[in-house]
Amino acid sequence: MTQQKPTIGVLALQGAVELHRPHVEACGAEFRTVKTPAQFEAVDGFILPGGESTTMLKLIERFDLWDVLAEQFAKKPVWGICAGSILMAEKVENPSQKSFGLLPITVQRNGYGRQIDSHHTLIERYEVSLIRAPVITAVDDSAEVLARHEDTPVWVKRGPYMASTFHPELTQDFPSPMHRAFVDLVAESA
Amino acid sequence: MSNKTGSPNVINIKTGLAEMLKGGVIMDVVTAEQAKVAEDAGAVAVMALERVPSDIRKAGGVARMSPPEVIEQVMAAVSIPVMAKCRIGHFAEAQILEAMGVDFIDESEVLTPADEEYHINKHDFKVPFVCGAKDLGEACRRIGEGAALMRTKGEPGTGNIVEAVRHMRKINAQISRVTHMDESELMGYARDLGAPYEILKMVRAQGRLPVPNFAAGGVATPADAALCMQLGAETVFVGSGIFKSDNPEKFARAIVKATAHFDDPAIVLEASKELEGVAMRGTEISEIEEPMKMANRGW
Numbered sequence: 001m002t003q004q005k006p007t008i009g010v011l012a013l014q015g016a017v018e019l020h021r022p023h024v025e026a027c028g029a030e031f032r033t034v035k036t037p038a039q040f041e042a043v044d045g046f047i048l049p050g051g052e053s054t055t056m057l058k059l060i061e062r063f064d065l066w067d068v069l070a071e072q073f074a075k076k077p078v079w080g081i082c083a084g085s086i087l088m089a090e091k092v093e094n095p096s097q098k099s100f101g102l103l104p105i106t107v108q109r110n111g112y113g114r115q116i117d118s119h120h121t122l123i124e125r126y127e128v129s130l131i132r133a134p135v136i137t138a139v140d141d142s143a144e145v146l147a148r149h150e151d152t153p154v155w156v157k158r159g160p161y162m163a164s165t166f167h168p169e170l171t172q173d174f175p176s177p178m179h180r181a182f183v184d185l186v187a188e189s190a
Numbered sequence: 191m192s193n194k195t196g197s198p199n200v201i202n203i204k205t206g207l208a209e210m211l212k213g214g215v216i217m218d219v220v221t222a223e224q225a226k227v228a229e230d231a232g233a234v235a236v237m238a239l240e241r242v243p244s245d246i247r248k249a250g251g252v253a254r255m256s257p258p259e260v261i262e263q264v265m266a267a268v269s270i271p272v273m274a275k276c277r278i279g280h281f282a283e284a285q286i287l288e289a290m291g292v293d294f295i296d297e298s299e300v301l302t303p304a305d306e307e308y309h310i311n312k313h314d315f316k317v318p319f320v321c322g323a324k325d326l327g328e329a330c331r332r333i334g335e336g337a338a339l340m341r342t343k344g345e346p347g348t349g350n351i352v353e354a355v356r357h358m359r360k361i362n363a364q365i366s367r368v369t370h371m372d373e374s375e376l377m378g379y380a381r382d383l384g385a386p387y388e389i390l391k392m393v394r395a396q397g398r399l400p401v402p403n404f405a406a407g408g409v410a411t412p413a414d415a416a417l418c419m420q421l422g423a424e425t426v427f428v429g430s431g432i433f434k435s436d437n438p439e440k441f442a443r444a445i446v447k448a449t450a451h452f453d454d455p456a457i458v459l460e461a462s463k464e465l466e467g468v469a470m471r472g473t474e475i476s477e478i479e480e481p482m483k484m485a486n487r488g489w
Binding site: 012013014015016017019035050051052054055058059062063082083094095109110113114115116118119120127129131132167170171172173 | 197199203206207209210211212213214229230232233234269270271292293294318443446447451
C-alpha cells in the first residue's frame with residue numbers, strides 16, 4: 001500500500017534551512033522552505049530551524065505571522081531545533097522572551113556559554129553539534145525525554161511536538177535518526 | 191566538556207555557527223546602545239568596533255583591534271553572537287579576542303595590516319574566523335588557513351556597493367568555471383589562482399565555496415542587501431550603512447526585512463519606504479586614492 005508522501009516545511013525567515021533538505025528527502029518526504037501563510041497551509045509538519053531566536057521572533061512579529069503560525073502549529077507536528085526549541089518552549093530565560101509554548105519546558109538561552117563552548121556529542125550513536133545551544137532546565141512530567149547530554153535533557157517530545165537543543169542537520173549522513181523520527185511523527189498525524 | 195573535532199562527515203563546529211547566521215544581517219556597532227538597537231532590529235550578530243569603517247577612513251593613522259572594554263560592553267549588552275576585528279596577520283590580537291570569548295573574529299582589511307606577508311593560521315584557534323576575498327583564489331587561501339566563513343571585501347566605509355558586486359560576481363564566475371572544468375585542468379587553474387588544490391577540489395565537487403559566503407563592504411540600503419542576496423550572498427554585513435544613516439533604527443529594521451525576503455520585490459519596496467531618512471552619503475570609488483583602498487590589503 002502506498003502512503004502519500006508527507007511534506008515538511010522548514011520556516012525560512014532566517015537560519016540553517018537548506019541543510020535539512022537531504023535529511024528530509026532521505027526519509028522519503030518532500031522538503032519545502034516556507035515564509036508565507038499560503039506556504040504554511042500547504043505543508044504537513046514544520047521544522048523551526050537553528051539560527052538566532054531573537055531574529056526569528058522579530059521577523060514573525062514584523063510580518064504579522066504570529067497568529068497564523070500559532071493556528072498552524074495547533075494542528076500540525078512541529079520540531080524545533082536550537083533556536084527553534086526556544087520558540088517552542090513554555091518559558092524562556094536569559095533573557096526571557098516571547099514563545100509559542102508548545103512544549104512544557106523551560107529553556108535557558110546560551111546555556112553552555114559562548115561559541116568557544118560549542119561542541120559535538122553522540123546522541124543515539126549519531127554525531128550531533130551543540131552550537132551556542134540553549135539548556136533545557138525544566139521538563140514537565142507530561143513530556144518524554146528522548147535523550148540527555150551531560151545529565152540535561154536535549155531531546156524532548158510531547159504529542160506532535162518535539163524539540164532538540166542540538167543540530168543533527170550539520171551531519172552529512174542522511175537521514176539523521178531525529179529527521180526519521182519527525183517524518184514518522186508527521187506521517188502518523190496525517 | 192568534550193570539544194573534539196567532529197568526524198569528517200560532520201560540518202566543523204566553527205562553520206556550524208556561520209550556517210546559523212544565514213539569511214540575516216550582521217551590523218557594525220561602536221557602543222552597547224547601538225548593539226541593543228541592532229539586536230532589537232533583528233540583527234543575527236553584531237561586530238563590535240571602536241569606529242565604523244567610514245570614520246576609520248576619516249581618522250587616518252593606524253587602525254587597531256578595538257579596546258577590550260568596548261567589546262566587553264557590547265558582549266554584556268546583547269544575547270546574539272558578538273564578532274570583533276583583528277588586524278591581518280596580528281595573531282596576538284586574535285589571541286586576546288579569543289581569551290575574551292568573542293564568538294567570531296574578523297581578520298579584517300578595515301584595520302591596518304600587521305603583516306604584509308602572512309595571514310593568521312586560523313587552525314590554531316578554537317574561535318571561528320571570517321575573512322574577506324576579492325576572488326576565488328583569495329577565498330581558497332583563507333579557507334586553507336582555516337577561515338570558517340568568507341565575505342566579499344567590497345570597499346568598506348564607502349556606502350558604495352560596486353566593489354562588493356564586483357567581488358561576488360568574480361567569485362561566482364570562477365566557481366562556475368571550476369565546476370565545468372575537466373578534472374585534469376584543475377591543478378593548472380589552482381596554480382593560476384594561487385589556490386590550495388585540495389580546497390579547489392572541494393569547490394569543484396560542491397559547486398560552491400566549502401564554507402558560507404556573505405557580502406560585505408558598501409551595503410547602505412535595503413535594495414543593496416537584496417542585490418547581494420540575489421547574487422548569491424547568504425547573509426549581509428552592514429558596516430557604516432546603519433549608524434551613519436539618518437535614522438539608524440529604521441534603517442536597521444528595513445535592511446533586516448529586505449534580507450529575509452530578498453527575492454520578493456514587493457517586500458523590499460515596503461522596506462525601502464520605511465526608511466524615513468536618507469542613506470549615508472557615500473563615496474565614488476575613483477575618488478579614493480589607491481593606497482587608501484582597503485580591499486587591496488591582504489592577498
